[in-house]
Amino acid sequence: MLFFTQCFGAVLDLIHLRFQHYKAKRVFSAAGQLVCVVNPTHSLKYAPTRCAAGQTSAEQGVLPPCHNHEAVHDPQLVPCTCPLFSCPWQGHLEVVVSHLRQTHRINILQGAEIVFLATDMHLPAPTDWIIMHSCLGHQFLLVLRKQEKYEGHPQFFATMMLIGTPTQADNFTYRLELNRNQRRLKWEATPRSVLECVDSVISDGDCLVLNTSLAQLFSDNGSLAIGIAITTSKVHNTEGEM
């Protein structure tokens, strides 16, 4: 009797998992892609911008770590700050990945095409959803941020950063795609290097930007699915299909 109860429980678990998987899959149409459920990181208390502080140091003749990488010949030894805003960590580029994994518990996923499923979109700004994405011999960092650029009007900003130098980043193209409720939005660009500030990319709006009502139209039950694809782009092809 116990055996049958356990079997029944296992079957129920399988059905539940299948349903969860189906729910995650159906928000994004492409077949055969890895769906990664990404929970929000804790709300970050935004201090006065680190980049601005960096500029002040530069004016005083002391270059901040994210601006003096051009003098270093080995990209892995370029001094680098943690791309997460609230973290004061500094180190070399080669150890950023282990810092992000160990200190911030950020997941790393394999594959050129994945679906990033950000949960709890209703949480108040500022909130970040972050994963690392390993493909084509490099690690990339996808940052989705809910932020009030204009007070009382939270927006969502999504960008892809290469954990590498700007020269290495120029060899890739990333694509973010939202697809739901008879609307489709695609953003394609060259990833930025983590040596540049994530915050300045987001504050410039040089990324995928969604207002709250559009994010709601694209989200399903409080979760937003973003299809991610990364390709190499030695010669950027403007004629090709997106």
Place this chain on the structure above:
Amino acid sequence: MLFFTQCFGAVLDLIHLRFQHYKAKRVFSAAGQLVCVVNPTHSLKYAPTRCAAGQTSAEQGVLPPCHNHEAVHDPQLVPCTCPLFSCPWQGHLEVVVSHLRQTHRINILQGAEIVFLATDMHLPAPTDWIIMHSCLGHQFLLVLRKQEKYEGHPQFFATMMLIGTPTQADNFTYRLELNRNQRRLKWEATPRSVLECVDSVISDGDCLVLNTSLAQLFSDNGSLAIGIAITTSKVHNTEGEM
């Protein structure tokens, strides 16, 4: 001698036209498409929103023209206001096109795929760029608006409206595409009916939205090229390529 001078003048004109055409074409990659240069309409002085006024009338039991179309059986006889905000014109749906052409001098273009080249993007908000687009047996209205949704932060909003009823609009899908500076942005959605308020679509942000810095990245010498394509979509295909 006069003949040769005239010939030389004609050749220079041809070279100039060819250069202008090339300039317009190269901002958008697709070949064989009609490029339409769209000058801004005069800056509109935005009064308190007409839709809000309509809602007040509805509360008082008097439905505004854009809300009582469901009771009329012939779509061509549906009462309709002018989709341009500052215009107080009211009439039937069947005469909106002639009103827009005659009163507002809005161009009408033929073809399922065209390039909308909006000039003078630097002009202060509010500014509209508008064309009519005739294809698949219907007329569509493309509205690009520069507006300060948040004071001091102008944004660009682009949407496509069908000059027809919401039921007719559901049969189509439109696509807007920007492509420049190693960035590509595509927006695909069902057009809205001109019986709905253009202003509410834009204020909801349920359209293609660009901040100023992104608009600058996509523009060339002060002009923004938007590729437009319209297709029928009786059954909305979520699996198809965008």
